[in-house]
Amino acid sequence: MNRVIHLLNEQEDMYVTGYRNYRLALEEWAGEDIVLIDIDPFLPSEATTAINLLKEQNQVIVLTEDPFDLPVLKLLEAGMDSLILKTEKHQEEIAETLRSIREGHYVLPTAFIQPFKRQLTKMSDINMEVFAYQLQKNGIVLTTKEQIIAYFMMLGLRNKEIATLAEVGEGTAKVHISHIYRKLGTKHRKTVIKNFKDMLR
Template sequence: MERYRKVAIDLVLADPHPVVLDGLLHIFQNMDGFSVKSCATDAESALKAVMEFKPDVLITELILQNKTGLVLIEEIQKKALKTHAVVFTGACIRDVCKAIDLGVQGMVSKDKPKHVLAQCIQSVYAGKKWLDKDLTLHTLTHLLDKKTIHASLPEVLTAREMVVAKMVSEGLPNKKIAQNLYITEGTTKLHLHHIYQKLNCPGRVALALHIQSNGLN
């Protein structure tokens, strides 16, 4: 007996603009290999749709009605839902950094053609990470060019905060940092909170970039 093979990637679409939603719906309804289960303009409706239909992939803008797409992604992660998030966005750099920090597996700028978005979705569905190189490069370049982060680490951080910051730049997750320093994960998060505040830093990616650009890694 031939084993059942899934023929389409199930999707839930979330964007605050009905015109954009209609466009995405039209694209994926007429593209082989995809099945749209629901559309939503706000985060709460999107979360309900994800919980109801259990789609393979959620395509979401970071700017949504009621709550942000970042909050939506965090709630999906907290509920340990198997749906993967693909961010399709024209959001500001700070929000893009935060999305990367959340571990979003797929991200595409809204100025990219539909086949790029489709490729991203397929890669994420296959368990791979697909981040728009132009979007992430623009984000990091902007952080440097505009000098978003002004402070010098050795001048404002404590010795322990410096160690935590360097471990972040090396790609260590909070749990591993806590184990290495013999502290709790909660204490690690508190250190990071203080580091971000002191350096006016939007997240782990920007912090790592700052450390590298100052030759502190």
């Protein structure tokens, strides 16, 4: 983690304002532009609790050596914005990745997409049925493909990742997303995601 902090502080447009041990009071982290959480020392329940509390005031980015054993869906539901690998191979890319996130993009490691897709496929059958039922119950009429894409939007994935998981081109995913915006009467992604999450509560 010290190497990551040093790399970020070398950037002209970034500065790490503080470093906290994850067991310190979470209130001490509040109010920063972006909060990076090194997830590796966390127990799963601690990780989701920390992300959930921090999400109210911050953009939360998770750092990890190995994402494959993480409960990524639970982290996404807790409010994780993006996931970045902190391995030595990827450390030089962290600053550029953070710039992309600052511009509104979401990030998951490319190598993680296929295993994540398999995990989502196993879980999504039941979740999609519940999601589709709630859409119908709330009078939101979406096509089957739009429901799938809306579900992935609700999880906080970016267009490229949604396209991969929904097995469509990125351009096609954008068209479906624009239809979803139109049907919900908004052009704001955060509003759409909030509406979907509120619907499932």
